[in-house]
Amino acid sequence: MKKWLTAMLMITVLLIAGCSNDGGTISTENSTLQNVAKNKKLVIGMSPGYFPFDMKDPNGDFVGYDVDTANAIGEWLGVPVEYKQFTFDGLIPALQTGEIDMILAGMTIRGDRALAVSFSNPYYQTGQGIMVPGSNNTTKSWEELDVKGNKIAVGIGTTGALLAKDIFKNAEVMDFEEFPSAATAMVQGQADAVLYDEPAIAVWKLRNGDQVRPIEGLISSENLGIAVKKNDIETILWLNSFLANYIDSPAELASRTKWFETGDWLNEVVDE
Amino acid sequence: MGGYSYDWSVITNNKEVFIDGAIKTLEISALALLLAIPIGIIFGLGRISSNRIFNSISSIYVEVMRGVPLLVLLFWIFFVLGQFVRLGPYWSAVVGLAVFSGAFIAEIVRAGIQAVPKGQMEAARSSGMSHFTAMRYIVLPQALRRVLPPLASQFIILIKDSSLVSIISVIDLTMNAKNLVATSFRPLEVWTFVAVIYFVMTFSLSLIIRYFEKRMLSREN
Secondary structure, three states, rough: OOHHHHHHHHHHHHHHHHHHHHOOOOOOOOOOHHHHHOOOOOOOOOOOOOOOOEEEOOOOOOOOOHHHHHHHHHHHHHOOEEEEEOHHHHHHHHOOEEEEEOOOOOOOOOHHHOOOEEHHHHHEEEOOOEEEEEOOOOOOHHHHOOOOOOOOEEEOOHHHHHHHHHHOOOOOEEEOOOOHHHHHHOOOOOOOOOEEEHHHHHHHHHHHHHHEEEOOOOOEEEEEEEEEEEEEOHHHHHHHHHHHHOOOOOHHHHHHHHHHHHHHHHHEEOOO | OOOOOOOOHHHHHHHHHHHHHHHHHHHHHHHHHHHHHHHHHHHHHHHHHHOOOHHHHHHHHHHHHHHHHHHHHHHHHHHHHHHOOOHHHHHHHHHHHHHHHEEEEEEHHHHHHHHOOOOOHHHHHHOOOHHHHHHHHHHHHHHHHHHHHHHHHHHHHHHHHHHHHHHOOOOOOOHHHHHHHHOOHHHHHHHHHHHHHHHHHHHHHHHHHHHHHHHHHHHOO
């Protein structure tokens, strides 16, 4: 009995030691690809509300540019794709704790994020933009908005939020759960501008016409990547090969044209 | 076990984030509580009032507030009511929490008064007291002792509920934690510590109320 207890204790200690020390090394655990093959499904984490990458249609199905990409990944791997919904700031925690296999949510590749997860090569280039209420027809740059008393609405945990807190020295930055709330607050006059990814701002403009006015030009240039658990080299290499083939393929071109160059899909989707 | 490795330095390196957040949370909760108590007493009395209009207004208020989730109420006050009455995030949060808790306090007040035997009021009235004097000196003191335990629970719920105000961009403990998670990617450490802070706040409140309860009992004996 005593021997058995000692053995159990030793195993526990070894397990704890093993778990708490994988910070800088290449993971020896199962790679995501192996898990996907074993579970016979690919679980994608997404944060709907990010137009036109991640949205939901009236049936509750996920649609958008990222969804087309995720489905192509699933096709290549020969497994069905399952989507799990999180708020944007909950995506990396979900990946770290193994709730999801990959994040495909218009996530910008950043150095600090890459300390927590690992990214594929970029699959889309974009940047941060600013929009102001339609009634404001004077503001021409973000610098003019950096005045005491002004409020800049952002999405919590987004690149836009971090950028806004960095560049706005006098104006106040307001964190909202997602882009639609931030944009609504601005349209109602509870904020003076929204700082967010340019494609989403362009879509909001398409949908809301004169209520808003995007300011010309990008404040930053950003590359979106697919995130997997940290140091999962096998999966990263596979994703890079996939993207090298998928980007500019007929399927990808059709997807890009649909979501970025037309507004036909606008009445097919709902806000989330 | 998973692949997550803990690193608690995120807590020690960001002490002020937690302290500032906790102070804001206490501030908002305390303000909401100060508003909620009179609201609760007024509508609690309304629920047992013989004035039909006062009574139905109180009933509608209590039922609506009990039937709407706080998250939705906060959103509604900030975005929908905000189109007409511009409270801003901070006061939207305080008012939202106050009117929400007020309804539950009203029910506690009503139950407390109704639990005092009818004979108490009748005896007081027949010894010459007015309805108001009897309520003030005979019924309410007895009711107060009965409502203290459920009231304490309600105050604790109020502090915990205040964690929802971050959805309307109020910077409280939860919002600071969300932002810290977004920049540090240490969710398990941050949320564990946040849970500890909320527990310390609510448990201290529990102890304070228990002290008052004891004092009140010993004064009566």
